[in-house]
Amino acid sequence: QKEVEQNSGPLSVPEGAIASLNCTYSDRVSQSFFWYRQYSGKSPELIMSIYSNGDKEDGRFTAQLNKASQYVSLLIRDSQPSDSATYLCAGTGANSKLTFGKGITLSVRP
């Protein structure tokens, strides 16, 4: 099993819909989890971080962590065309090394 796995995508949703991005992880990256957004040609920008089981909300974004299922997700409510980007799921293990999933490209249709 790869350490961090994301759905291959791409994902397309209409404007105003909820976009659901999912990620699974192995035991080696089970400490902390991060969702980064990356626009084409730009560097990754942190959207959300989550360390404990449950939900964490910040504006239109909700991160969910389920350690029993080794599953982390990002929900984007009221999706906007400006949310169109690649979303990278990442986790850290005991050595603090950040391991990325391969990313999923989200397209929000006006």
Next chain:
Amino acid sequence: DTEVTQTPKHLVMGMTNKKSLKCEQHMGHRAMYWYKQKAKKPPELMFVYSYEKLSINESVPSRFSPECPNSSLLNLHLHALQPEDSALYLCASRIAGTVQETQYFGPGTRLLVL
């Protein structure tokens, strides 16, 4: 302020050239990172410096040489690169206290090797 700066923004170099990439942060972070990112791929870790000491080298070819002169500055020296080394080079930093800390990325240097 969570700013990591990188210079230059773009770099074109020949295979016989020597050049350097620079990364700077003034957030008091003590862990700094170099990543390489190819198109449509996630960032790939190259080097980690922790308290100005090289702690991780991900088996990077010796044509890439990192340097951490002080706690705010990270350099990547480039020599005899190959065209396949063309990529976006990202610097990142974090506080270096716990595994829960965020890594903050700089804007990157877009490198083209001819």
